[in-house]
Amino acid sequence: MRMTDERSSVRVTAMCGIVGYVGGRPALSIVLDGLRRLEYRGYDSAGVAVVEDGTVLTQKKAGKLANLEKALAEAADPGIAAGPTGIGHTRWATHGGPTDRNAHPHVSQDGNVAVIHNGIIENFSRLRAELEATGVEFASDTDTECAAHLLAGEVRALRESGLADGPELLAEGMRRTVRRLEGAFTLLAIDVRVPDAVVAARRNSPLVVGRGNGENFLASDVSAFIEYTRDAIELGQDQVVLITPAGIEITGFDGSPQEGKEFHIDWDASAAEKGGYDYFMLKEIAEQPQAIADTLLGRLSDRGEIVLDEVRLTDQDLRDVDKIFIIACGTSYNAGMVAKYAIEHWVRLPCEVELASEFRYRDPILDRSTLVIVISQSGETMDTLMALRHAKEQKARVLAICNTNGSTIPRESDAVLYTHGGPEIAVASTKAFLTQLVACYLIGLHLAQVRGVMYADEVAAVVEKLQSTPDSLRGLLDSMEDVRALGRDLKTASTVLFIGRHVGYPVALEGALKLKELAYMHAEGFAAGELKHGPIALIDQGTPVVCVVPSPAGRGVMRDKVVSNIQEVRARGARTIVIAEEGDDDVAAFADHLIRVPATPTLLAPLMTTVPLQILACEIASARGHDVDQPRNLAKSVTVE
Numbered sequence: 001m002r003m004t005d006e007r008s009s010v011r012v013t014a015m016c017g018i019v020g021y022v023g024g025r026p027a028l029s030i031v032l033d034g035l036r037r038l039e040y041r042g043y044d045s046a047g048v049a050v051v052e053d054g055t056v057l058t059q060k061k062a063g064k065l066a067n068l069e070k071a072l073a074e075a076a077d078p079g080i081a082a083g084p085t086g087i088g089h090t091r092w093a094t095h096g097g098p099t100d101r102n103a104h105p106h107v108s109q110d111g112n113v114a115v116i117h118n119g120i121i122e123n124f125s126r127l128r129a130e131l132e133a134t135g136v137e138f139a140s141d142t143d144t145e146c147a148a149h150l151l152a153g154e155v156r157a158l159r160e161s162g163l164a165d166g167p168e169l170l171a172e173g174m175r176r177t178v179r180r181l182e183g184a185f186t187l188l189a190i191d192v193r194v195p196d197a198v199v200a201a202r203r204n205s206p207l208v209v210g211r212g213n214g215e216n217f218l219a220s221d222v223s224a225f226i227e228y229t230r231d232a233i234e235l236g237q238d239q240v241v242l243i244t245p246a247g248i249e250i251t252g253f254d255g256s257p258q259e260g261k262e263f264h265i266d267w268d269a270s271a272a273e274k275g276g277y278d279y280f281m282l283k284e285i286a287e288q289p290q291a292i293a294d295t296l297l298g299r300l301s302d303r304g305e306i307v308l309d310e311v312r313l314t315d316q317d318l319r320d321v322d323k324i325f326i327i328a329c330g331t332s333y334n335a336g337m338v339a340k341y342a343i344e345h346w347v348r349l350p351c352e353v354e355l356a357s358e359f360r361y362r363d364p365i366l367d368r369s370t371l372v373i374v375i376s377q378s379g380e381t382m383d384t385l386m387a388l389r390h391a392k393e394q395k396a397r398v399l400a401i402c403n404t405n406g407s408t409i410p411r412e413s414d415a416v417l418y419t420h421g422g423p424e425i426a427v428a429s430t431k432a433f434l435t436q437l438v439a440c441y442l443i444g445l446h447l448a449q450v451r452g453v454m455y456a457d458e459v460a461a462v463v464e465k466l467q468s469t470p471d472s473l474r475g476l477l478d479s480m481e482d483v484r485a486l487g488r489d490l491k492t493a494s495t496v497l498f499i500g501r502h503v504g505y506p507v508a509l510e511g512a513l514k515l516k517e518l519a520y521m522h523a524e525g526f527a528a529g530e531l532k533h534g535p536i537a538l539i540d541q542g543t544p545v546v547c548v549v550p551s552p553a554g555r556g557v558m559r560d561k562v563v564s565n566i567q568e569v570r571a572r573g574a575r576t577i578v579i580a581e582e583g584d585d586d587v588a589a590f591a592d593h594l595i596r597v598p599a600t601p602t603l604l605a606p607l608m609t610t611v612p613l614q615i616l617a618c619e620i621a622s623a624r625g626h627d628v629d630q631p632r633n634l635a636k637s638v639t640v641e
């Protein structure tokens, strides 16, 4: 199996922090303040660039922002400290080694232009080859650097055609540059001959403008400039924005005048790191549509093949596979349970899911034709790592799904698919789970295609459905007020049960796990059909039972069976909280509380049905007065067995 050349060496920066400033004060300290507030977005490297006295001065360093600050202090360059126009970047690499050389900003070969970037330029290798053919020498492995060279070239051409130096020249250069880019990006740039402007472009990556008095700001989110102004402008897609001390000008990529949406920020700097949310967990729940979109970005090659990140296996290796084990812990294990249904259905191979801590102690039968899929958000969970090593000792092939670039689990695996979920700060996993599901679906589709059990157009049809989930999810997240009210209402419950069938069963497990983790309540998830074999004895008058109903558009019989199970618990006094898709009207009669989710193909439904359960757990926990982000006794990354 190959990687397509578009991704083979690109250093992807899926989630980074970006700041730009222009005004009367020294830019550096304002940019560094902003980066400090954005550091939660990534801390693999950081860098700044300032225009001062006809030059672009930069400083950049691998590692946390503190490394950059130390380097700046050591250099003690009065120019960089004084310049009134600057940009800064904090990076979270999703694959590829984070180094000084790959840190942003990237400066064009002529030294005139500095650029920072968040996102992925998908046609990067083609552009790089074109630029190299004209004699440009690249100083990094990043996709971003080609934007710097392209912009410098466009600005040069505009100057040569007679356009006078000034902010407008930089804006037009940026518009011409972004028209050549494919993918997702926020780009910020400064130019040595335009000392009083920062230009930015946005497509599918975050960017907001801060409106100050005689000064203006750009950032990935408002927390970066909230100390200086609370007046902000939200940008639309495919817009270029030019900030100068005197004003803000927004245009489309074609140059047409456009407007942003002005808004006032009504929270203060202390809430800033959390983007205005009370908890990181709420913020991360809200980020899920974007996290899914980022995980899907660039995954389908021109030939309709699924693209993995790091591959040290051949297609033939994958064709030889006769059995799959999925191994993980906690939430990642629940994602693996969903994957089993999808993989067995699409790939038609036997697939077992196993808790990492149990796996090797039962002498699993593995050999060269076994594929072991390990799932880990952190990439450092010791139980999972030990299971991986055991699998490798038995000569099995190992494919990792991971959210953390450069961590141990992907390093020791034969192939990797990174979830581009961005850093997850809250201990209880939310966006990592949904992006793991997406990664599992992609791997299932990839295996099915390589093994010839699905056609490229069938794969593309599922990918298209996946691509529509971020929008559906945004709608769902906007309609969660009733779920929050229900959460507050349930704060005194002593036990909550969760039931589901098929992929709804792992969703029930995940819903119960979230509640245990956050609210310290007795919560259990069951296969709905299994309830009658024992656990139904737990049900008493008023016991809340969350029921995940399969889509009637899938196997109708499965949905009907769950409806029967709901009736069974209701007849014994349960208070039913029913999660069902829009249009399934018959279930309403059995629901004390009905939570609607958008209709989604059966196997993909967990991308919707899990979300109300995350919110429910979060709300119950905060109503009970718990620290939602750091629940007692837990750790984000468990590096002991």
Ligand code: G6P
Binding pocket: 329, 330, 331, 332, 375, 376, 377, 378, 379, 380, 381, 384, 427, 428, 429, 634, 635, 636, 637, 638
């Ligand atoms: C810990 C965390 C869980 C997580 C599990 C697996 O127990 O508290 O939230 O699901 O580890 O972590 P991983 O990083 O391997 O996905």
